[in-house]
Amino acid sequence: MEDPFGIREAGSTPWREIWAGCTTFLAMAYITAVNPAILAEAGMPRSDVFSATCLASALATAVMGLWARYPVALAPGMGLNAFFAFSICKGLGAPWEVALSAVLVAGVVFLVLSLGGIREKLLAAVPPVLTAGCAGGIGLFIALIGLQKAGIVAPHPATMIAMGDLSKGAAPYAAGGILLTMLLVSARVPGALLLGIGATWILLVLGGAAPAPQAWVRAPALPEHTLGKAFRHLSKALSPEYLGVVAALVFVDLFDTMGTLLALASGAGMLREDGSLPRASRAFTADALGTILGGILGTSTVTSYIESGAGMAAGGRTGLTALVTAALFLLALPFAPLVAAVPEAAAAPALVLVGAFLLHPLKRVHLEKPADAVPVLVMVLGMPACYSIEKGLGFGFIAYVLCRAGAGRFKEISPLVWFLALAFLARFVFLPHV
Numbered sequence: 001m002e003d004p005f006g007i008r009e010a011g012s013t014p015w016r017e018i019w020a021g022c023t024t025f026l027a028m029a030y031i032t033a034v035n036p037a038i039l040a041e042a043g044m045p046r047s048d049v050f051s052a053t054c055l056a057s058a059l060a061t062a063v064m065g066l067w068a069r070y071p072v073a074l075a076p077g078m079g080l081n082a083f084f085a086f087s088i089c090k091g092l093g094a095p096w097e098v099a100l101s102a103v104l105v106a107g108v109v110f111l112v113l114s115l116g117g118i119r120e121k122l123l124a125a126v127p128p129v130l131t132a133g134c135a136g137g138i139g140l141f142i143a144l145i146g147l148q149k150a151g152i153v154a155p156h157p158a159t160m161i162a163m164g165d166l167s168k169g170a171a172p173y174a175a176g177g178i179l180l181t182m183l184l185v186s187a188r189v190p191g192a193l194l195l196g197i198g199a200t201w202i203l204l205v206l207g208g209a210a211p212a213p214q215a216w217v218r219a220p221a222l223p224e225h226t227l228g229k230a231f232r233h234l235s236k237a238l239s240p241e242y243l244g245v246v247a248a249l250v251f252v253d254l255f256d257t258m259g260t261l262l263a264l265a266s267g268a269g270m271l272r273e274d275g276s277l278p279r280a281s282r283a284f285t286a287d288a289l290g291t292i293l294g295g296i297l298g299t300s301t302v303t304s305y306i307e308s309g310a311g312m313a314a315g316g317r318t319g320l321t322a323l324v325t326a327a328l329f330l331l332a333l334p335f336a337p338l339v340a341a342v343p344e345a346a347a348a349p350a351l352v353l354v355g356a357f358l359l360h361p362l363k364r365v366h367l368e369k370p371a372d373a374v375p376v377l378v379m380v381l382g383m384p385a386c387y388s389i390e391k392g393l394g395f396g397f398i399a400y401v402l403c404r405a406g407a408g409r410f411k412e413i414s415p416l417v418w419f420l421a422l423a424f425l426a427r428f429v430f431l432p433h434v
Contacts, residue, residue, distance in 0.1 A: 005069065010317035017071070020316025021324025024073050026191035027310035030350045031057070031075045032332055033197050033339050035299060037347040038081045038145075042089035042096040044298070046340040048223035051333060052297035055223075058329035060290025060302050065322030068282035071311055072264060073325040074290045077303035078354050079138035080252060082145060083389040084300035088245055091388050099245075100230035101237035104295030106249035110288035113254075114281055125416040130396055132361035133376035134252065137383035137392045139358030144384045146351025149344040150174030170210070170345035173203040181349035190310070196349035197342065204343055215337035226298020244427055248390040251420075253301050257287045260304045264312060306357070371407055375400040394424030 007014060036049040057075040064072050088099040112118075147153045151171035156162035164171050177200025184192035204210035237246065264270075265277055272278060283304070290302030311321050362380075367373045379396030383389050401421040404413050 005318040005320045007318050007320060012315055012317045014320065016315040017318055017320040018324050020071060020311035020314040020321040022328065023190055023314040024071070024305075024308050024311030024316065024321065024325045025328040026194065027307035028073060028075060028305050029191065029328075029332070030193040030197055030354075031078070031305075032329075033194075033342045034078070034347045034350050034354075035076045035081055036339060037149075037342065037344055038085050039096070039300060042085040042099065044096050045225050047336045048226045048298055050336045050339045051221060051223040052226055052294065052299040054329045054333050056290060056294040056297050056299055056302050058326040059293050060286060061322050061326040061329065063289055064283065064286040064304075065319030065326065067319075068279050068286050069319035070261075070265075070270075070279070070283055071316035071318060071321035072261065072283070072304050072308045073311070073322055074287060074302050074304050075329075076294060076299045077253065077256060077301055077305075078142055078351075079135075079256070079358065079389065080249070080301040080303065081299075082138070082142055083248065083252065086145070087248075087388045087390050092242075092245070094242070094245075095233075097229045098233045098236050098242070099300075100226070100295050100298060101233040102242055102245050102249060103299075103301055104230040104292060105234065105237050106246050106253070106301065107288055107291030107293075107295055109246070109250050110253065110291055111285065113250075114284035114288050117281060125414040127400070127412070127414075127417070129365055129372045129376060130379070130400055130417075132365050133379035133396050134393060135256070135358050135361040136376065137380040137396070138252075138389060139355040140380060141355075141383040141387075141389060141392075142358065143352045143355025146348040146355065149351070150178070150348035151345065152178075152348075170204055170343070173207050173209055174200055174345040174348045176200070176203055177346070177349045178352050181353055185353055193350045193353060196353070197346050200349055201342060201346040204345060210343040210345070211341075213338055213341035215341075217334045218337050220333035221336070223298045228296060229298065230295045244390065244423075247423075248393060249301055251393065252389065253287070253291065253303050257284065257304050260306050260308075264304075264306070264309055270317075371403040371409070374403050391428075394428060397421040397424050 007017060032050060032053055035053045036046040039049045040046050053076055060074040064070055064074060084099050088094050088102065089096055151164045151169050152166065152175055153161055154164035166172050166175060177196055180199055181192060181196030184195055189195065205212050236242065261277055261283055287304055294300065294302040365372050365376050375396050378399040379392050382395040383392030386392060397417065397420050401413055401417065
């Protein structure tokens with residue numbers, strides 16, 4: 001076992017790698033419940049999304065472990081699933097089948113960029129301040145969705161949004177679940193988010209705010225209602241109406257994956273002396289294949305997970321860690337009925353806490369400098385305020401160009417940023433209601 005994975009060379013042991021794989025799975029298993037809950041907002045069947053989530057995560061993670069040989073797990077990305085459900089399907093009114101086609105097209109673009117080594121060059125062309133603002137905006141957006149699902153915030157005719165009634169419905173139990181999950185996360189309890197979902201569900205059932213599950217297990221099955229639907233609408237996804245959607249999917253995952261891999265490799269001391277990532281094209285290819293498989297099976301964009309850091313902290317250093325995590329995703333398949341019965345409010349703690357985790361890149365922003373602070377503020381506020389990741393992203397690029405140009409710092413604006421800012425501006429002017 002040590003030879004193909006280089007376990008001894010990495011200073012690890014097989015048992016340590018296995019334990020690390022289990023730890024990584026516990027840290028990110030919440031996605032098997034949260035992803036179906038979010039994509040159900042787009043009208044997708046929960047049980048099929050659960051199966052697609054487990055299968056796509058297992059296959060992509062196995063590729064990462066066997067080929068790229070990194071202890072990194074992949075699954076449908078938080079933020080990208082919200083973009084799928086709330087921006088593409090609810091915002092644009094696109095059927096979820098068309099959104100899956102857009103994911104598949106984006107995956108093919110990822111694959112071409114990864115195999116051609118273009119992905120690394122594109123990353124260098126976009127300033128870190130915009131990638132940090134993107135992550136922070138998605139974090140606030142996801143947290144807002146969680147609070148809405150819990151009933152902790154509600155619509156208001158005068159202020160648009162206000163505190164919900166915390167004395168009835170699911171709100172008091174979800175609020176208690178969020179507080180409990182905060183304690184578990186702060187105490188670094190393994191699987192804290194998954195435990196938070198389970199505890200909140202129990203509170204909801206005991207309080208009469210949600211029904212108890214009628215079934216726990218079933219024979220593993222393919223996602224029959226979503227499998228292959230992405231192929232039927234490829235022409236629609238490639239139409240001018242949806243090219244902006246595909247571009248946004250590519251952009252968000254491009255920088256999310258690179259930031260995640262660099263952060264994990266840096267923390268584990270796996271970077272080269274010049275700060276570059278060994279076997280980067282293989283890691284990016286695994287990510288791209290995961291997205292393609294996700295689109296075919298029936299889920300949103302698959303990407304590398306920062307929760308893999310939990311397994312690395314437990315000693316994981318090789319692809320065996322990822323292979324163990326992949327096996328556990330497959331072992332989760334029989335529990336589709338149980339996950340399909342998870343009420344929306346039970347997912348609120350995971351959404352709120354994941355939203356908080358996504359704020360960490362903002363620490364790299366020099367907020368004392370207006371040319372950095374303004375684009376980040378526009379992006380971070382734009383996503384939840386417009387209920388659209390894509391619109392917030394566009395506002396951030398436009399604000400960045402205006403601030404840099406206004407200060408006469410034209411050299412800091414790359415040709416790619418100019419192009420994206422002008423493209424978003426044209427989109428807002430000519431397609432304001434899309």
